[in-house]
Amino acid sequence: MTAPARILVTGGAGYIGAHCCKSLARAGIAPVTFDNLSRGHRDVVKWGPLEVGDLRDRGAVVRALIRHRIEAVIHFAALAYVGESMVRPTLYYDNNLDGMVSLLGAMAHVGVTQIVFSSSCATYGVPQSLPIDETTPQNPINPYGRTKLFCEWMLRDAAEAGDLRYVALRYFNAAGADPEGEIGERHTPETHLIPLALMAAYGTGPALRVFGTDYPTPDGTCIRDYIHVADLAQAHLRALRYLAEGGENLAANLGTGQGASVLEVIAAVERVTGRKVPVSFEARRPGDPAELVADPGLASVRLGFRAHHRDLDRMVADAAPWFAVSAKELQR
Numbered sequence: 418m419t420a421p422a423r424i425l426v427t428g429g430a431g432y433i434g435a436h437c438c439k440s441l442a443r444a445g446i447a448p449v450t451f452d453n454l455s456r457g458h459r460d461v462v463k464w465g466p467l468e469v470g471d472l473r474d475r476g477a478v479v480r481a482l483i484r485h486r487i488e489a490v491i492h493f494a495a496l497a498y499v500g501e502s503m504v505r506p507t508l509y510y511d512n513n514l515d516g517m518v519s520l521l522g523a524m525a526h527v528g529v530t531q532i533v534f535s536s537s538c539a540t541y542g543v544p545q546s547l548p549i550d551e552t553t554p555q556n557p558i559n560p561y562g563r564t565k566l567f568c569e570w571m572l573r574d575a576a577e578a579g580d581l582r583y584v585a586l587r588y589f590n591a592a593g594a595d596p597e598g599e600i601g602e603r604h605t606p607e608t609h610l611i612p613l614a615l616m617a618a619y620g621t622g623p624a625l626r627v628f629g630t631d632y633p634t635p636d637g638t639c640i641r642d643y644i645h646v647a648d649l650a651q652a653h654l655r656a657l658r659y660l661a662e663g664g665e666n667l668a669a670n671l672g673t674g675q676g677a678s679v680l681e682v683i684a685a686v687e688r689v690t691g692r693k694v695p696v697s698f699e700a701r702r703p704g705d706p707a708e709l710v711a712d713p714g715l716a717s718v719r720l721g722f723r724a725h726h727r728d729l730d731r732m733v734a735d736a737a738p739w740f741a742v743s744a745k746e747l748q749r
């Protein structure tokens with residue numbers, strides 16, 4: 418299969434972006450990271466050059482596209498905390514929407530016409546039925562999800578105007594870390610379930626707060642579709658090839674089609690670490706749908722993508738080493 422040789426990866430210093438850069442490099446594709454390092458980390462940019470800049474600086478994006486003779490873009494750069502987006506919505510609209518407008522303007526300016534966009538299952542909100550396929554109405558329930566949906570609309574409009582072709586990938590819950598141990602998950606602050614459960618198990622963080630035990634699910638806790646970050650990275654590679662081969666505009670879910678509850682995740686962390694996860698049971702976290710599970714069929718049919726690392730224990734085991742030591746020790 419063909420693929421463009423030089424890719425701009427916005428947000429390549431972030432968790433999913435960095436894993437994607439590794440996969441690109443492995444496939445002989447040169448990733449150029451464009452990142453303002455506001456949430457990303459310089460030390461995970463290991464597989465190509467880093468251009469430090471803000472997407473909203475259109476001139477800087479244009480210069481990066483020209484300097485590296487970029488043929489296609491993978492766009493990860495965005496603020497991505499649901500909770501923060503509820504408290505600081507304009508920050509999210511400013512960063513995520515203005516960033517997209519600027520990026521699309523820069524691409525049009527230099528004639529780059531292919532883009533893979535990092536979207537989210539958060540665009541669906543609370544689905545009426547499960548599993549969630551791509552015909553499910555998109556009714557996001559928080560500003561983060563709305564920014565991702567508006568970005569999808571921008572892509573659709575630009576594509577209809579003939580300016581570009583795109584693949585929007587709607588991730589479910591990214592999990593795990595590089596199976597070869599070169600990069601891991603590092604968010605500041607950390608809000609995600611698997612990292613927090615691992616930190617609780619290792620004693621490098623407080624007891625895990627289980628948000629809600631009265632959901633209409635078999636064990637009362639929320640169910641999510643966890644997908645290994647290495648699989649997400651592979652899906653981006655397939656999306657690039659799909660566009661290079663002339664594929665039509667596409668929005669597709671990336672999940673495994675299997676759900677796991679919060680209690681099942683805790684059990685997996687206990688199996689993998691051999692340690693108890695101290696927990697406290699708390700009220701529901703606002704904005705959490707009871708169950709989000711993907712129908713992964715479309716990505717399979719159109720991109721030939723299927724998640725390989727489907728075992729929850731595997732995802733937890735790959736993530737675990739990154740949380741076995743405290744952040745303080747990591748900085749030493």
Ligand code: UFG
Pocket residue numbers: 497498499537538539561589590591608609610611613625626627628629639640641679702705709
């Ligand atoms: N949870 C806890 N305790 C915690 C953290 C999480 O019980 O300390 C629960 C949550 O209530 C939720 C599940 O664990 O039911 C997963 O929570 P995460 O915060 O790990 O992930 P989310 O499902 O909230 O969010 C993820 C991505 C978002 C994306 C969203 C789409 O991180 O970027 O899925 O729903 F928008």
